[in-house]
Amino acid sequence: MKDFIYQVPTKFIKENGAEKKIGNELAAAGLKNILLVSSGDSFEMPLMKEIEEVLRTSNIIYTRLQGVQPNPHLTLVREGVQLCKREKIDFILAVGGGSVIDTAKAIAAGACYEGDVWDFFERKSLIECALPMGVVLTYPATGSESSNVAVINNTEVQKKLLISSSWIIPRYAFLNPVLTYTLPERMTARGITDIFSHICERYFCEEKTVGVVDRMAEASLKTLVEIGGRCLREPQNYELRSEIMWIGSIAQNNFLGLGRTQDWCVHALGNELSALFNCIHGD
Template sequence: MVEFAYKNPTKLIFGKNKISQLKKELEQYGKRLLLVYGGGSIKRTGLYDSIMTELEGFDVFELSGVEPNPRVTTAQKGADMIKEHKIDVVLAVGGGSVIDCTKLIVAAAYYDGPAWDIVIGKHKPTQAVPFGTILTLAATGSEMNSGSVITNIDTNEKLGWGNPLVYPAFSILDPTYTFTLPEHQTVNGIVDMMSHLIEQYFNEATNTTVQDGMIEGVLRAIIETAPKVIDNPTDYDARETLMLAGTVALNGSLRWGYSGDWSTHNIEHAVSAYYDIAHAQGLAIIMPNWMSYVMPKHVDRFEKFAKNVFGIQKETAFDTAKAGIDALRAFWTSLNAPSTLAQVEIDDTKLKEMTEHCMIYGTFGRLEPLGYDDALAILKMSL
């Protein structure tokens, strides 16, 4: 491992009816509030009304319609609203897309240039408006980290960025808020959190005994729990497990001393920059193919994954490693996640453009550094 320092300032408020703490958490920052949410499901489920009851006495302004792949234009609109209305604090209600968008909103509110400058690193924020979250989808872990992914449809770019200033001040996680999710969103969340864990498991370090055990354990918990949630969406214990797993998967505590690989995410961002598919759908398609592509050079690592996550043992290390990849693909397929780009109506029309997007920062991947030809091969395997 490399030497490291770790600090996570987000206050996690977990359990039933924790919305009762919302007012106390917000009012320390002021009374002028921007409420950010997505397509309106919070109104259909009644969560919006519950929030507005708790926000009695606040001056509430609203930004709705945050996209599943959040647009820089939406974040810019939110930043402009903060400036116009002199907002004190922001509340993001939704899943990772809403929270990611809010992170850019609160940073761009203290910048006079375009919000995209922050995403591409042209401007480094020195100040951000405080914000909290109410999570409605267990998936990205954005509720307890400082990372964000934003799409610029004008340039066909989907890029990640982060800054310590955009950790949420607090996040309220009530598993009952995920009871009414459509099944495909639940599945997307499961794939997303598992992908985060796998990206970290396959890493550049040589001594990760403690972290390996934690990641393997969380993955096994998800695999055991996922079918229960699909069979019974209101199973509180199962929803609770998935919600906690999604947060732990990407709050930084499982990658002390290393960064992880993240090749699959890089390739998926290229795909969804050109085709507006759900992030998790792209991950479900690409990750098993990335694994198959790099596994021959890292057989021992993939063998360990197969043994400790899926309980697989074959005659040879290679066969065991391969069976572990097959088991992951089969598990996601059992949840009705896609396994090919063709299933989400993507062909090879923009193969060159997607491959070039993969190389936007040059060589990528830490377990196995990859270049243009590698990205192209993995995309072709995914068709």
């Protein structure tokens, strides 16, 4: 096992109704002016209304930013950066899956930077601070709710690049498996595929054995195989949805990648394909 430094500052709140605790958590941290980032899709509206009511009850001001698409676009990130600076936002809350979370992460970094946020992706500048952020997870797949990575698509230059920094790890992850009950079967399958791939990119490495980390990765992979198909057949099974949600988090916050050389060529290929042809991640 190689040496490592590991820290995940994310506070996980996993329960039925986790989103109802947003107000208390943010108010206790002294956060008063937040940016709500979402796709704006109609199926999310009941959840968004509930979250907005929770924020109002806690006397937290919020500003909406909607329109996140799969393969999240740089144009909306830039819009969000300007919104944060203009409205003096002190916290960002992403409501959705990986595309929404990655958009929020990029905005969080860009809001504390005088230049163009794309500089971070092209390695022209390093992230030295970011606004704090949290996640209400509605689509387990990318594990972005507790990872240090964000991937953004710049359609102007047909590049989909990533940033990696401890500054953009979410402070809170509100995990309510019930919120995933209505995911279409295809989306659920994409998510499970992506989670499986995240583990494989770490598991198949140069080191012949990493003992306990190998065993944890194997257990996660075997569990996905055992429950993945069942989750498609039983979409409202709370226990199955809970397991998928939690494996998605630990698959990408590097808990299963400690002490090893990692690959990521499959994801690099996937990013190129989605940048050029707008393929949906997981397909």
